[in-house]
Amino acid sequence: MYRFTQDCLIGVEEIDREHKELFRIVNDVEELLGNDYKGDKYDDIVKLLRELQKYSEYHFQHEEEYMKKIGHPELELQKRQHREFAVKMSELDAIIDNRQEHELLDELMQYLVTWLFRHIIGSDMMIGKMPPLKEWEEKEEYTYTAQYSTGITFIDDEHKELFRIIGEVHRAIIHDYVHDKYDEIVRLLEELKNYTKFHFGDEEEYMTAIKYEGLEAQKKAHDAFITRLEEMDLEYVDDNQQKTLEELLEFLVGWLVNHILYMDKKIGK
Template identity: 50%
Template structure:
C-alpha cells in the first residue's frame, strides 16, 4: 500500500484531503494489481481510469482556483503539470484493454505512473502553495538570493552546501537581470549543469549524514530530494531558448522558493549529531 505520509501534507485542509483521496484511488488500483489476473477485469479497470480522470479534474480546479486567489507565483507551472497528468490519464481511455494480458500491462503502468507522479508533484510542487510571496513582490527584494542566518540549521557541512546552492541560484539571477541573447543561453546551460551536479552531491551528503544518525525523517527527505532532481532534469531548454527572460524568471522563482521552503520547513528538523 502507498502511504499518504506527513511529508505530503501541505497545510491546506481541502487540498490535503483531496490528495488523500487520490492516494486512495492509487491504492485501489494497486490492490487490483496485487490480485491474480484470472478473470476479465475490463470494467474494473475502466472505472478506475474514469474515476481518476474525474476526481483529478475536480482537484486540479480547486487547487488552481486557490492559487489564483492568493496570487501564487507557481500557478503557471502547476497548470502545466496538471495538464500533463490529465493527458496521461486520458491516454489510457483509448488503450485497448479487452485482452487480460493487456489489462495487466496497463494497470502496472498506471500504478507506477501514479505513485511516482503523486509523490513527486506533492512534495516537489504542492508543498510550495501559499509559501511564496506573490510574483510581483518576490524578485523586487534587494537580493532575494542572499543566504541569511535564518537558513542556518547548525550542521556545518550542510550549511556550507546550502550557501553554495544559494550562490549558484544568485549567479542565475544575475544572468537573468543582464541577459544577453548572444551568449546568455550557453551561460545558463553551464549554470544549470552546475546546479544539477552540485545538488546531487549535496543531497547525497545530506542523506549520508541523516543515515549516520538514524534520522527517522530520512525517507521523506529522499522523496523530496528525488522530486527536486526530477524538476531539474525536466527543465524545458527549448522554452528557455525561445523565451529566455520570462522562462528563466519563472524557473528562478521556483528554484529559490523550493530551497527556502525545504530548508526552513524540512532541513531544520534534522537533529545535530
C-alpha cells in the first residue's frame, strides 16, 4: 500500500488534496491486483484505469497552471513527464479492444501506479520550493553549509560530497567556452547516480540499525531520486545541453536541500 504521509505533502493545499486522491486510486489498483480471491478482475481494472486516466489529466492541468503562475523553473520538464504518462495511458484503448490481454493490462497498471508514486515523491515535492536558477546562483545555495548538518558525521561528509558534485554541475553551466558539453553531462550523471546509490545505501543501513521509523519513506524518496536520474532522455540532453544542465542543477539543489532539511535532519534527532 502506498501511504500518503507527511513526507508527501508539498505544502500547496489544492495539489496535496489531488495527490491524496491519486493515492486513493493507486491503492485501489494495488488492492485489486493483490486480491487473489477475485476471479475475473478485467472490468474492475478497466474502470479503475479509466478513473486514473481522467483524474490524472485533470490534476496535471491544475498542477501546470499553478507552476506557470508561480514561475516554477521545472514547468517544461513536468509537462514532458505528464505527456509521457498520458502516452502510456493511451495504450489502454488498444488493450481494452482485446479482452484476452489480461497480462498486458496488469503490466500497464503496475507501470502507471509506480510512475505516479515516483513522480509525486521525486518531482512534485519540488513545486514551490525551487526559486529560479539566478536566485540559486546569487545565494550560492549549491555549497554545503552548517545548516545542513544532521549531527551524524558520515552522513554529513557524504552530503558534502554531493554538494561538491553539484558544484561541478554549476561550473559546467558557466563554462561558456565549451561548446559541446554532452560528454561532461553524461559523466556528471553517472557520477551522481553512482554516488547517490552509495550514499543512500549507507544512510538506509544506518537507519535500519537504529530502527528509524521514517526508513520506508526515506527509501521511497531515494528510489524516486535515482529513477529521475536514470530516466533522463539522452537524446534530449544532447539536443538541449545548456538547458539540461540548468534543469539538473535546479533539481539537484532543490531536491537535496529539501530532503536534507525536512527528512535527513530528523534522523539525528
